Amino acid sequence: MSDDINARHTAKMQKVKAARDKMMAKKTEKKGLILVHTGDGKGKSSSGFGMILRCIGHGMPCAVVQFIKGGWETGEKTILRERFADECRFFVAGEGFTWETQDRTRDIAAAERGWALAKEQILDPEIQFVLLDEINIALRYDYLDVQEVAAFLRDHKPEMTHVCLTGRNAKPELLEIADLVTEMSLLKHPFNKGIAAQKGVEF
Structure with missing residues (x-):
């Protein structure tokens, strides 16, 4: 009986x-891709940083421009700056989450600085992958003009450069x-049970 099952399985797998x-x-x-990670579930930035690690493993120079999160000390920022600074440039443009800064003018200025840095990295012929972490949040609050961002990526991104944009509520122009x-959907989250963000999981 098991031989018959194995034979049918082999025939199926051959097909x-x-x-x-x-x-x-x-x-x-082959082309440089524009990737968007959005949705209310966890894993958008985590996936983006996973691709940064892949790029480093393949010897592909890369860059991160981090919007919104500001001075928050995350594991990915620490390891990339301390151990992979030659392989990956890391820029922090934001000054913190919007509910912490409470200053729209400063938030807009920080986002604009971040976008200027992002364009420099995308246009740099040495850089093959750029992660724009949480840029969707800056776009959601209209700190940046989504039409300008979309037009730049569509018309000026080098042909073989990959760009990944993360954050909730990605606007239709980017999609x-x-x-x-990729839309990360939320099924369960420990935060809803009063559990604080965990080191190594959340940051």
Whole structure:
């Protein structure tokens, strides 16, 4: 009986592999992608920093421009600045979460500084991947003009440069130009049970 099950499984997997190989043979185009990570679930920035680690592993120079979070000491900022400064440039543009700064004028100025840095990194021919962490929050509050951001990414991003934009409430203009959009959905979160943010999980 087990031999029959194994034989049917092998035959099925051979068909799957043949179909997959045929499909992959047609996927030959390469380009720098615009990726958007959004949604109310956890994991948007975490996924972005996972790709930064992949880039470092592949010897691809990369950069992070962090909006909103400000001086918050996160594990990813510490390790990238202390151990991978040559492989990944790390810029902090924000001054903290919007409910902490409580100063829209300063928030706008910080976002504009961050966007100027972002454009420099994206246009730098040495940089192959740029993570714009929490830029969607700056766009949500209209600290930046989403039309300008979308137009720059569409018209001026170098052909082979990847750009990842994270944060909740990504605007339709970004979704329209993106090559890949992932929406993290919230099913459960410990914060709703009164559990504080945990080191190594949240920051």
